[in-house]
Amino acid sequence: MSGARLEIIERNCKGCSICVEFCPKNVLEMDVFLVTVPRPEDCIKCMQCELLCPDFAIKVHDE
Amino acid sequence: MAYDYEKSIRPGKLPHIWCPGCGHGIVMKGLIRAMDTCGLDRKNTAVVSGIGCASRLPGYLDACTLHTAHGRAAAFATGVKMAKPEMNVICCGGDGDGTAIGGNHFIHACRRNIDMTYVLMNNFIYGMTGGQFSPCTPTGAKASTTPYGNPDPIFDISKLAIGAGATFVARTTAAHPREIDKLIVQGIQHKGMAIIEVLDDCPTTYGRRNKFRSVIDMMKYLKASAVPVKAASKMTAEQLEGKFLTGVLFHDTDKPEYCAQYADIIKKAQGA
Ligand SMILES: Cc1ncc(C[n+]2csc(CCOP(=O)(O)OP(=O)(O)O)c2C)c(N)n1
Ligand code: SF4
Ligand code: SF4
Ligand code: SF4
Ligand SMILES: [Mg+2]
Numbered sequence: 001m002s003g004a005r006l007e008i009i010e011r012n013c014k015g016c017s018i019c020v021e022f023c024p025k026n027v028l029e030m031d032v033f034l035v036t037v038p039r040p041e042d043c044i045k046c047m048q049c050e051l052l053c054p055d056f057a058i059k060v061h062d063e
Numbered sequence: 064m065a066y067d068y069e070k071s072i073r074p075g076k077l078p079h080i081w082c083p084g085c086g087h088g089i090v091m092k093g094l095i096r097a098m099d100t101c102g103l104d105r106k107n108t109a110v111v112s113g114i115g116c117a118s119r120l121p122g123y124l125d126a127c128t129l130h131t132a133h134g135r136a137a138a139f140a141t142g143v144k145m146a147k148p149e150m151n152v153i154c155c156g157g158d159g160d161g162t163a164i165g166g167n168h169f170i171h172a173c174r175r176n177i178d179m180t181y182v183l184m185n186n187f188i189y190g191m192t193g194g195q196f197s198p199c200t201p202t203g204a205k206a207s208t209t210p211y212g213n214p215d216p217i218f219d220i221s222k223l224a225i226g227a228g229a230t231f232v233a234r235t236t237a238a239h240p241r242e243i244d245k246l247i248v249q250g251i252q253h254k255g256m257a258i259i260e261v262l263d264d265c266p267t268t269y270g271r272r273n274k275f276r277s278v279i280d281m282m283k284y285l286k287a288s289a290v291p292v293k294a295a296s297k298m299t300a301e302q303l304e305g306k307f308l309t310g311v312l313f314h315d316t317d318k319p320e321y322c323a324q325y326a327d328i329i330k331k332a333q334g335a
Contacts, residue, residue: 004064011077011078014083014084021279022282051089051240052089052240054085054088055078055079056092060065062065
């Protein structure tokens with residue numbers, strides 16, 4: 001089930017934390033104004049983070 | 064997996080101008096997915112807006128876009144559709160643009176049932192100009208112009224559209240991203256005026272004045288306040304207090320579409 005690669009487009013991220021809050025698996029964390037991915041192995045590829053990010057700043061790659 | 068939005072965005076346009084957490088970006092992604100699902104040729108698709116934060120949306124899209132005067136999206140879009148009925152026409156804009164200064168154009172486009180899809184981002188406020196109240200600011204809510212609370216009742220945009228004659232009317236929220244494209248797709252496929260109202264968050268000028276401590280509070284509020292029409296039919300008026308109905312609220316396929324009617328007039332005038 002694991003094996004997602006989460007890509008953060010740092011240039012676009014505005015640090016709103018929507019992705020962190022709505023991730024059902026607590027994969028993401030804020031590092032002040034930038035999102036980070038401390039637990040990629042827990043990702044279930046539900047796509048909530050990518051769908052809800054207003055800034056085209058997070059992508060869930062299948063690999 | 065990862066969706067390729069970038070192919071639909073003009074090169075070099077990101078990051079966009081919207082504030083951190085502004086729902087307009089979520090709506091733009093939904094619109095891009097819907098345009099892809101419908102296979103719209105971007106050279107044959109006009110995306111038209113008025114003025115406001117929401118109305119900045121078309122400027123990012125690689126399509127035929129028109130950023131017009133405040134409140135006039137529906138009027139310009141009507142002109143485009145009449146001149147080129149074969150084009151797909153999509154309007155987008157905010158609650159202030161569409162129901163205050165542009166309310167007249169909005170209701171008359173609905174009345175004519177002209178074939179277009181209007182994505183109206185209702186964030187309950189004039190975001191761009193600093194948070195003045197709009198016809199969609201809830202009664203009692205605070206805006207920069209209603210520091211003691213808004214005394215006005217609201218326009219229910221979807222009911223307004225149905226009453227004015229639009230033939231496809233649907234509602235969702237920025238917290239329901241998959242429903243955004245699903246409803247816009249249905250709107251695009253519908254022959255006639257389709258209104259998709261997306262309840263949306265403006266953390267900067269609405270949220271902070273109205274006890275939403277963060278954008279997350281606003282998103283949770285939108286998520287919790289949406290009741291799908293089917294579920295609503297089993298609920299009491301009390302349970303529905305303060306909630307929004309979501310999904311397809313109205314769909315009529317019988318009313319004639321305006322461009323088709325107009326084509327008949329042209330034929331008559333030509334003596335055919
Ligand atoms: C003729 C005219 N009157 C007023 C304005 C100022 N103005 C710009 S945007 C706006 C309101 C926008 O509100 P809305 O459509 O809800 O968009 P939002 O910014 O909330 O997304 C106003 C009043 C203007 N640009 N032109
Ligand atoms: S895809 Fe789902 S589980 Fe994975 S990081 Fe995004 S929100 Fe979390
Ligand atoms: S939702 Fe997008 S912009 Fe907001 S913190 Fe996450 S990646 Fe950054
Ligand atoms: S002011 Fe409000 S509507 Fe405008 S970009 Fe900021 S959050 Fe969005
Ligand atoms: Mg607004």
